[in-house]
Amino acid sequence: MTAPATLHETIAVALARDLADEEVGYTGLVTGGAAAIFGTSIPVAAMELARLTHAPGLTLLLAGWSHNPDLSQLDALPESEFDARLCDLPAEAQMVAYPDGWSIRRGDISFGFSSAVQVDVVGNINSVCVGDYRRPTVRLVGPILQPEHMTLFGREYVMMPHHERRNFVARVDYVSGVGFPGGRAGRRRLGLDRGGPAWVITPRCIFDFDEDAGRIRVRSIHPGVAPAEVQAATGFDLGDLSRVPVTAAPTRAELDLLRHRVDPRGILLPRPA
Amino acid sequence: MPPLRSKILSLAEAGGRVPDGCRLAIGGFAVYQHPMAFVRELVRQGRRDLTVVGSVNGNDVDLLAGAGCLRRVESSYVGLEKYGLAPNFRRRVERGELEMVDYPELLSFDRFRASQDRLTFWPCDYLGGTDILTYNKDIREFTCPVTGRRLHAVPPADPEITVIHAIAADERGNVVVPPRRLLPQSLDLTMARAARSVIVTVEQIVSREYIRQHARWVELPSYCVSHVVEAPWGAHPCPVLGRYGIDDAHFREYAAAGASPEAFAAYLARYVTGPADHAAYLGLIGPARLESLREAEAQ
Numbered sequence: 118m119t120a121p122a123t124l125h126e127t128i129a130v131a132l133a134r135d136l137a138d139e140e141v142g143y144t145g146l147v148t149g150g151a152a153a154i155f156g157t158s159i160p161v162a163a164m165e166l167a168r169l170t171h172a173p174g175l176t177l178l179l180a181g182w183s184h185n186p187d188l189s190q191l192d193a194l195p196e197s198e199f200d201a202r203l204c205d206l207p208a209e210a211q212m213v214a215y216p217d218g219w220s221i222r223r224g225d226i227s228f229g230f231s232s233a234v235q236v237d238v239v240g241n242i243n244s245v246c247v248g249d250y251r252r253p254t255v256r257l258v259g260p261i262l263q264p265e266h267m268t269l270f271g272r273e274y275v276m277m278p279h280h281e282r283r284n285f286v287a288r289v290d291y292v293s294g295v296g297f298p299g300g301r302a303g304r305r306r307l308g309l310d311r312g313g314p315a316w317v318i319t320p321r322c323i324f325d326f327d328e329d330a331g332r333i334r335v336r337s338i339h340p341g342v343a344p345a346e347v348q349a350a351t352g353f354d355l356g357d358l359s360r361v362p363v364t365a366a367p368t369r370a371e372l373d374l375l376r377h378r379v380d381p382r383g384i385l386l387p388r389p390a
Numbered sequence: 391m392p393p394l395r396s397k398i399l400s401l402a403e404a405g406g407r408v409p410d411g412c413r414l415a416i417g418g419f420a421v422y423q424h425p426m427a428f429v430r431e432l433v434r435q436g437r438r439d440l441t442v443v444g445s446v447n448g449n450d451v452d453l454l455a456g457a458g459c460l461r462r463v464e465s466s467y468v469g470l471e472k473y474g475l476a477p478n479f480r481r482r483v484e485r486g487e488l489e490m491v492d493y494p495e496l497l498s499f500d501r502f503r504a505s506q507d508r509l510t511f512w513p514c515d516y517l518g519g520t521d522i523l524t525y526n527k528d529i530r531e532f533t534c535p536v537t538g539r540r541l542h543a544v545p546p547a548d549p550e551i552t553v554i555h556a557i558a559a560d561e562r563g564n565v566v567v568p569p570r571r572l573l574p575q576s577l578d579l580t581m582a583r584a585a586r587s588v589i590v591t592v593e594q595i596v597s598r599e600y601i602r603q604h605a606r607w608v609e610l611p612s613y614c615v616s617h618v619v620e621a622p623w624g625a626h627p628c629p630v631l632g633r634y635g636i637d638d639a640h641f642r643e644y645a646a647a648g649a650s651p652e653a654f655a656a657y658l659a660r661y662v663t664g665p666a667d668h669a670a671y672l673g674l675i676g677p678a679r680l681e682s683l684r685e686a687e688a689q
Contacts, residue, residue: 148472182573196472199422199572201631201685214576215499222496241519245492250525256483256490258469258476260522261446264494268516293492295519307518308540 120389122367124339125159126375128318129386130367131337132163132274135316138172140227141219143270145262146180146198151278152232155318157194158385159276160230165379166371178226179203181262184210193384221269224311229270231263232277235289238353239331240296240314242267242275243289250291260293267294272315280319282352300331321347323364337364396561397618401668404589404619405431408551411439411461415502415547415581416450417554418628419574421471421636424450425555425591427624427668433457434663443547445498445577449628449644452476456654457662460488464547466495473641477648491526497544499577504546505584511543552585554578555625556610557633558596563615565590566607570632579609588614591621593633623672623680634683640675 122130136142142164147156164177165188179186180198186208188194195203204211212218219225233242234257244263248254266273273294277284296314297304304313317324317333325336335355338347344358367375380386399407405428408414418424429450432440437459442451444465451468454460456478468479468490482488493501500512513534517523528545556578558566565582567575582588590610595618601608624630627637627644647657665671672680 197421197636198471199419199574199631201629201635204570204572204631211572213572215496215573215580245521250521252486253484256475256480259465259467259490260492260494260520261467262495264516264520264522265496292519292521292524298519304519308515309518 119369119372122372123387123389124320125154125386126367126372127339127364128323129159129162129166129375130371131323131364132159132318133166133170133371136164136167136172136175136228139174140172141176141178141225143178143181143226143229145230146195147232148196151320153194154386155276155278156230156232160274161188161194162375162379162385166375169374169378170371176209178212182212183208184212191384192382221265224269224271226269227271228274228315229266230274230276231266231294233263233275233294235284235286236275236277236317236333237286237289237296238333239298240275240317240326240333241289241292241298242294242296242314243291245291245293247290253290263294267296267314268309268312270312272312275314275317277317277319280321280350282350285351285353287353297326297328297331300329303331321350335361337362339364340366394562397563397612397615398561398595399617399619401427401431401591401619401621402435404428404591404617405435407587407589407617408432408437408440410437413441413443413548413550415443415549415552415585416447417552417578417581418448418450418625419446419577420448420467420469421473421641422574422628423555423578423625423630424448424628425553425621425624426450426453426626426628427621427671428553428555428589428591428619429453430662430671431668432459433658443501443549445502445581446495448476449641452479452648453662455479455482455488456648457658462489462491464491464493466493466498470641470645473645477645478654481651491528492522493526493544494522499580501544501547502580502584504544505548506580509546511545514542514544515539517542547584549581549585551587551589552582553589553591554582555591555621555630557592557630558594558600559590559592559615559618560596560598560601561618562598562612563590563610563618564601564608564612565592565610565615566596566601566604567609568607568632572631575631582610583614587616589617589619590615591619591624593622593624593630595620621668624668626672626675626680632685634680634685637675637679637683
């Protein structure tokens with residue numbers, strides 16, 4: 118008897134179904150608890166599952182540089198992006214310089230994953246500061262590659278390990294990655310002709326965007342989560358959630374692949390209790 | 391024939407070449423391969439008002455911030471990766487004691503490419519809508535003369551001095567970077583080529599004969615290097631690819647010490663200003679700990 122899908126498995130399968138054959142997916146190596154699961158483990162599991170099902174030609178760029186590394190040789194995910202162990206893991210190619218063999222600017226990356234401390238109603242993301250920029254309440258790490266993720270990649274999946282009112286705000290305190298202010302037309306006026314956030318994935322729901330209106334909307338709510346709970350944890354009005362579907366459950370076959378082929382030793386996703 | 395001039399300096403002499411107020415680039419990336427022995431020496435010498443121009447910074451900037459050596463930082467990231475936010479950097483910025491100028495990551499690399507090629511700016515077409523433009527007034531808008539598109543001109547990094555840490559060099563400053571390398575080692579080379587004055591600390595000084603036998607590994611020829619300093623374990627607690635791994639326990643101790651100015655002052659007294667020099671620092675860390683960090687396959 119197959120144990121029912123966990124939340125993380127449900128999200129990984131939903132993501133896997135959204136990835137297409139021959140795409141190139143870029144993920145960082147995030148460490149520590151929920152951030153690691155959302156930022157790295159779920160994206161890696163989704164890409165590997167997609168490769169085993171409908172997207173055999175998908176390229177996984179782990180830590181943004183190791184192409185399709187052989188994860189079966191690992192006892193645990195590496196804890197840092199430029200770990201010597203990751204350097205020696207069998208892979209198809211390694212990006213070890215800038216500039217190197219592929220170009221982010223030319224559009225070689227189909228999709229990426231990023232996480233942030235704040236997301237707002239138009240899909241802007243923030244990893245720079247909380248509060249006033251000049252005298253912040255919390256100074257965070259900086260924009261890193263977010264400006265590039267949100268404009269030069271084909272699309273972005275924003276992975277949010279926490280979904281509370283402080284994370285989902287009407288307006289982020291600093292725009293380090295641009296969403297859809299003014300919709301697609303608004304992005305064009307800013308000189309941005311491609312890319313942008315596709316989904317924002319949280320422990321409570323999956324958001325996507327009305328790209329014409331330039332507004333975030335709830336695409337599906339995870340099993341067992343009440344719509345009122347999603348609204349209560351969000352710092353802006355989400356409208357009528359009564360017709361929003363439940364995030365689709367994995368099939369038995371998908372779950373078997375995920376547990377026995379993608380992650381046989383349980384180094385990516387916590388096992389069902 | 392007059393003898394060839396050696397470029398070897400002691401760590402203290404090399405640190406003395408960095409004046410107060412200097413615009414300094416520090417090699418390494420996040421928590422990897424920073425020239426930490428050199429950074430500790432700058433703290434020991436009480437350097438002030440430095441500007442660090444970087445790309446992806448970590449404990450290098452955080453240590454200087456905690457010791458009060460910095461006026462300004464230009465970077466895309468200052469953090470300790472799995473060890474969390476950079477505690478001293480964070481505190482100084484939150485108190486308004488340190489000016490931070492934020493750049494996107496690729497552009498922070500491109501700024502050194504611009505300096506390497508002596509360009510006055512690097513063009514960019516993807517900054518619209520970001521608060522990078524709101525707060526970073528060094529980036530200016532212009533119209534592309536070819537397409538008429540609105541673009542942004544990003545200023546070059548233009549460090550006065552670059553300091554990097556490498557595996558080996560000879561006394562003339564031919565610097566060896568083996569082919570088993572990753573982005574941090576490659577970016578160090580761009581950073582070094584961006585400055586007129588380059589200080590390289592190395593794990594080991596090697597002979598001219600060694601250099602002649604490994605010429606294809608020499609990525610910085612001698613005329614690109616001003617000074618060479620022998621500093622074994624010179625990146626500790628950061629790792630050096632091909633030599634040693636990260637000192638996880640020390641990083642945890644560092645991150646915990648950053649929680650308060652008082653605890654960090656104690657850290658500085660114990661590990662930075664207390665030891666008279668780098669050798670004394672290594673003695674404090676201890677040979678057993680250092681040996682345990684050595685990469686298994688390191689030659």
